[in-house]
Amino acid sequence: GSADIDCDVLVLGAGPGGYSAAFRAADLGLKVVLVERYATLGGVCLNVGCIPSKALLHVAAVMDEVAHLGDLGVEFGQPTVSVDKLRAHKEKVIGKLTGGLAAMAKMRKVTTVRGLGAFVGPNHVEVEETGGTGQEKTGTKKVVAFKKCIIAAGSQAVRLPFMPNDPRVVDSTGALALQGVPKKMLIVGGGIIGLEMGTVYSTLGARLDVVEMMDGLMQGADRDLVKVWEKMNKGRFDNIMLKTKTVGAEATPEGIKVQFEGLDGSKSEGTYDLVLQAVGRTPNGKKIAADKAGVAVTDRGFINVDIQMRTNVPHIFAIGDIVGQPMLAHKAVHEAHVAAEVIAGELQGNKELASSAFNARVIPSVAYTDPEVAWVGLTEDQAKAQGIKVKKGLFPWTASGRAIANGRDEGFTKLLFDDSPEAHGHGKILGGGIVGTHAGDMIGEIALAIEMGADAVDIGKTIHPHPTLGESIGMAAEVAHGSCTDLP
Ligand code: FAD
Numbered sequence: 001g002s003a004d005i006d007c008d009v010l011v012l013g014a015g016p017g018g019y020s021a022a023f024r025a026a027d028l029g030l031k032v033v034l035v036e037r038y039a040t041l042g043g044v045c046l047n048v049g050c051i052p053s054k055a056l057l058h059v060a061a062v063m064d065e066v067a068h069l070g071d072l073g074v075e076f077g078q079p080t081v082s083v084d085k086l087r088a089h090k091e092k093v094i095g096k097l098t099g100g101l102a103a104m105a106k107m108r109k110v111t112t113v114r115g116l117g118a119f120v121g122p123n124h125v126e127v128e129e130t131g132g133t134g135q136e137k138t139g140t141k142k143v144v145a146f147k148k149c150i151i152a153a154g155s156q157a158v159r160l161p162f163m164p165n166d167p168r169v170v171d172s173t174g175a176l177a178l179q180g181v182p183k184k185m186l187i188v189g190g191g192i193i194g195l196e197m198g199t200v201y202s203t204l205g206a207r208l209d210v211v212e213m214m215d216g217l218m219q220g221a222d223r224d225l226v227k228v229w230e231k232m233n234k235g236r237f238d239n240i241m242l243k244t245k246t247v248g249a250e251a252t253p254e255g256i257k258v259q260f261e262g263l264d265g266s267k268s269e270g271t272y273d274l275v276l277q278a279v280g281r282t283p284n285g286k287k288i289a290a291d292k293a294g295v296a297v298t299d300r301g302f303i304n305v306d307i308q309m310r311t312n313v314p315h316i317f318a319i320g321d322i323v324g325q326p327m328l329a330h331k332a333v334h335e336a337h338v339a340a341e342v343i344a345g346e347l348q349g350n351k352e353l354a355s356s357a358f359n360a361r362v363i364p365s366v367a368y369t370d371p372e373v374a375w376v377g378l379t380e381d382q383a384k385a386q387g388i389k390v391k392k393g394l395f396p397w398t399a400s401g402r403a404i405a406n407g408r409d410e411g412f413t414k415l416l417f418d419d420s421p422e423a424h425g426h427g428k429i430l431g432g433g434i435v436g437t438h439a440g441d442m443i444g445e446i447a448l449a450i451e452m453g454a455d456a457v458d459i460g461k462t463i464h465p466h467p468t469l470g471e472s473i474g475m476a477a478e479v480a481h482g483s484c485t486d487l488p
Pocket of ligand 1: 012013014015016017018035036037038042043044045046048049050051053115116117118152153154155172173193284287288319320321322327328329330331332368
């Protein structure tokens, strides 16, 4: 009829959720249109999230490591930093990955349509072409007709309403743009994103204050893990303000003057060269005219889905940040595969594919700080709160040959096993946490153990290579099992 393009499946948004869904659907033989308002594929994660932050964090970690080497007898002297070169490196990393995605889309014959998409009916999306950096509209419109749709429009940073419109006030995207290194920086919100960016800027020379409404930083992780990070990172901060709200801010020639109010009513203020707002992310559900297709959106902008990633409208699916917490790239990718498979199964009459569902037991979280903090499944705090009896196996890295050899033995590995009477002393692993260098690279093994229903013997008797940090996982299991008698 009136459509400019027809397809089996339209994917709205090309972040990790969207491109993964588009690629899987194309691999399964479907005709796919991928709509994205920005010039590059990859969404928040590749352009202004996971990847650029890790490019900068890698440099910070090496700089910090080199600084430690002084104690071991090797001095490199004061580093000199070219912010321009560092920024160029980060841009190159992004370019490599987004370029790779574009090539993969082409190879799979996924049609990418550049522009801002909005529903105009249950089987039509209108795309208003965008140019330049993303928001400029060229005036050209195209209508895409689809049999099925996957909404993957993601999320964006929350802005505090009272923050002045000033280049010295940024969100994570602005912080990653790395326009320079401030002397004094405020991080509003002590979650993973704020603390990762704080790590980068402080290693490059900024002094940090952080303000957090809750009673601790890095909410979600067990306090014993966070304590190790705090001890190692004290030196970066002038002021850690907990149970404190940011209540006002104004731009002055001296800096951004910010007002704080403690939950106890106490008032204070500070002036900063750079203020990073990292107070959470809000889903883009209200910006796609979902109602035109009959798709229900919550007050907060989320789209509810079932375990097949299906919205209230049977032929429309949603994945990634827009369907809820945790807002993580690896969650989006797995949800994407489910949605694409269900759609292919239904269009092709393949029952096995059509029954695909998202039923991951656990989704790991990682703060790529220094040291890293990683956790998966049940935490000790949750076990306590929910009255779940667990047996803990904790292996301190002061007993890890590799951690000691690395000069970084501040970490530990902790595993939690079901200790309910029904488990008869052979409880399965329910969760785990690691704090220490490379914790994020190791947490996947604990996730696998949980998915496989492993118990302490399974993990403890699995031979880990020596000397590695990963050995600490086997050792923690042996501690829990009571068979660890030979701590070095
Ligand atoms: P997004 O990545 O948000 O992509 C959505 C895409 O849809 C965007 O490209 C957007 O332009 C497009 N879009 C939206 N609306 C429209 C429309 N109407 N028309 C056309 N296009 C549209 N996660 C991790 O797992 N690990 C990390 O280390 C990590 N680090 C992060 C660091 C930072 C600084 C930030 C901000 C986030 C980080 N995240 C990390 C989170 C991660 O980036 C997100 O969970 C992930 O990008 C979500 O993927 P998504 O596909 O749901 O949406």
